[in-house]
Amino acid sequence: MPTIQEIAKLCKVSTSTVSRVLNNHPYVSEKIRREVLRVIEEMNYTPHFLARGLRTNSSKLLAVSVPKADHPFFAGLIKGISLQALESNYKVCVFQTFYCKENELELMKLLQNREVDGIILGALENLWDDIAPYLKRGPILMCNEFHETAQVPILCYNEFESGYTAVRHLIERGYRDIGFCFDTANSEAQNIRKKGYLAALADHNLPYREEWIFDGAFSILDGIRIMNRIHDLPEKKPAALFSGSDQVAAGLIKQAVNLGYSVPGDLAVIGYDNQPICRVTTPTITSIDIPVEQLGRKAVSRLLACLTEELPLKREVTLFPTELVVREST
Amino acid sequence: MPTIQEIAKLCKVSTSTVSRVLNNHPYVSEKIRREVLRVIEEMNYTPHFLARGLRTNSSKLLAVSVPKADHPFFAGLIKGISLQALESNYKVCVFQTFYCKENELELMKLLQNREVDGIILGALENLWDDIAPYLKRGPILMCNEFHETAQVPILCYNEFESGYTAVRHLIERGYRDIGFCFDTANSEAQNIRKKGYLAALADHNLPYREEWIFDGAFSILDGIRIMNRIHDLPEKKPAALFSGSDQVAAGLIKQAVNLGYSVPGDLAVIGYDNQPICRVTTPTITSIDIPVEQLGRKAVSRLLACLTEELPLKREVTLFPTELVVREST
DNA sequence: TTGAAAGCGGTACCAG
DNA sequence: CTGGTACCGCTTTCAA
DSSP states (O other): OOOHHHHHHHHTSOHHHHHHHHTTOSOOOHHHHHHHHHHHHHHTOOOOHHHHHHHHTOOOEEEEEESOTTSHHHHHHHHHHHHHHHHTTOEEEEEEOTTOHHHHHHHHHHHHTTSSSEEEESSOOSOHHHHGGGGGTSOEEEESOOOSSOSSEEEEEOHHHHHHHHHHHHHHTTOOOEEEEOSOTTOHHHHHHHHHHHHHHHHTTOOOOGGGEEOOOOSHHHHHHHHHHHHTOSSOOOSEEEESOHHHHHHHHHHHHHTTOOTTTTOEEEOSBOOGGGGTBSSOOBEEEOOHHHHHHHHHHHHHHHHHSOOOOOOEEEEEOOEEEOOTTO | OOOHHHHHHHHTSOHHHHHHHHTTOSOOOHHHHHHHHHHHHHHTOOOOHHHHHHHHTOOOEEEEEESOTTSHHHHHHHHHHHHHHHHTTOEEEEEEOTTOHHHHHHHHHHHHTTSSSEEEESSOOSOHHHHGGGGGGSOEEEESOOOSSOSSEEEEEOHHHHHHHHHHHHHHTTOOOEEEEOSOTTOHHHHHHHHHHHHHHHHTTOOOOGGGEEOOOOSHHHHHHHHHHHHTOSSOOOSEEEESOHHHHHHHHHHHHHTTOOTTTTOEEEOSBOOGGGGTBSSOOBEEEOOHHHHHHHHHHHHHHHHHSOOOOOOEEEEEOOEEEOOTTO
8 A cells, every 4th residue: 555655755745745735735836736646546545544543633433322223213313424424524433332321431432542533422321420521532412312401512302392292182182091101211301201291291181190101112022011011900091102112102003903902092102203114004103203314414513513613512402393293093 | 631651751661661561461560560550540541542553554443334224124234233343342334325336435445545444245336346456455245245256255145045935935825926026136135036036936837927026125115106006007916025125015015905905815925134013014024034133243253353363355155044934914 | 835854642673 | 571762654833
């Protein structure tokens, strides 16, 4: 592999001049510029990335942390992030936490080592106070999660409102006994969503029961499991469920139908994220659409703004719009 | 951020010694080692990744190319790859081709620039001859795709056999008029799968019609589109479909039911990949299970073997087992 | 407009 | 066992 020295030698100029050509600096005579470019082409030279990075102190690599890369929502986030990053000549490195604090902290070390230039947190496993110290090492940004005080850009949507909207929709459809499925109370975003759920119930003087609230709802299998538990409830069962995930909703519906319930007759289900799966179940799933790809793209452009303009990181909450998409399950 | 020089100064030793401690070299006295480690700890020092990488000529970064990160199959592949890489202290950078040759070639430049140490191709958009020159720059490995002559490790499964098995299953169920959906004839793997389909038909003296073969089948929407075309077929319609993707199968089934077909009564459908979606449609989808996560993990360990043992890259085809998973759609 | 040279922060060879 | 030092390949003053 040729180096800049060899190109310089062949062109009979200094490495500085070659470097200037490479970086489009002014003050290089047109004649030399052309000659250098010709030799570069001829030798098929490309600059050594690590050497350049060491000098300029940047890796052109962004990390995105997600619980699991194969979760449809996060896969969409990765898609958006990856797309936007590439347009700006940044690469994206995927980091999975598997919902585990330690893995997330491990990721922070990448920032400390300058292995990555910045981090997009697609979820948050640790307490923010354990993450904050790493801000000294480079920009961190929160995307799809919320925190009350974190002094970083936060890209999210109004979880309270979307939760409220989903439940109000169920109420308007005539349902009164409404349950809620979510993945984990560790997530501030999910807690706010839950508040929206509770507020909608309260505003309409509707009952709410502890046993209608299910956590640990991540996947299709969890939906099936939860539906079995509902089926076995000794007392009153919910007539509708607000599920924090389309996967869970799909599992709920499938198992409900298996158990002989009519959906939405006996049990209505509303999902979240408006994933493609919503369109292929029977009945199809009413859901809340989240502009996930946009979320990812914006996360990158915001992060790069901090990086290139050296903007100090500051708190700045950006809310994206969500939309109720009504289908057959409600 | 402290550097190795500062640590050396504080410890009153040379940078060589600190480096030795850092890299667990022998020939450092226990006393000095402990002192150095203490200071490193105290200063919260971590080595600069780019500097180290420049010296050792490695970025500890692997690239994986997929058509789209949010395709469930490829999301699973990314998951497996990412998991395994991290265990070996490598990072994984996701690269999306969007089924476009140019993007794939762009990826090759990362290898040339030493931005990544190796590449896992989850698909292949270009002709192999256009990729092969980059082998000089670093290891490339094919995963989930096949090529007749490429001199690189290929991790895949027997597409002929799985195609044959799927179709034989339909035949055993009594179907005779069997169609085929696949995404693109650019994929050698898909062509082999098609050969399996054709061979099964031929071995059972069954007819095959050009108009029962559909390409451009990637997504749920494509499934719906194809079902509409089948519905409009002027002559004989297929009684069963072998779809190269569960997403497409789900779309086919959904639309078939919408159009008043009974599945599998009037039309049987078999998918591919055995994704979670298979379990939530009505009817549930018979599919071919692919050990995608394993495929990803193996790809990484194989690639790292080339990297660490400096093994010359050579052709080596590894076949993974697939399995027919029978559900309600057949 | 150009070149010389000093790093960026490590690693590893060679001498002692 | 330890230290001195020459790089790795590029960018960026500074001086000419």
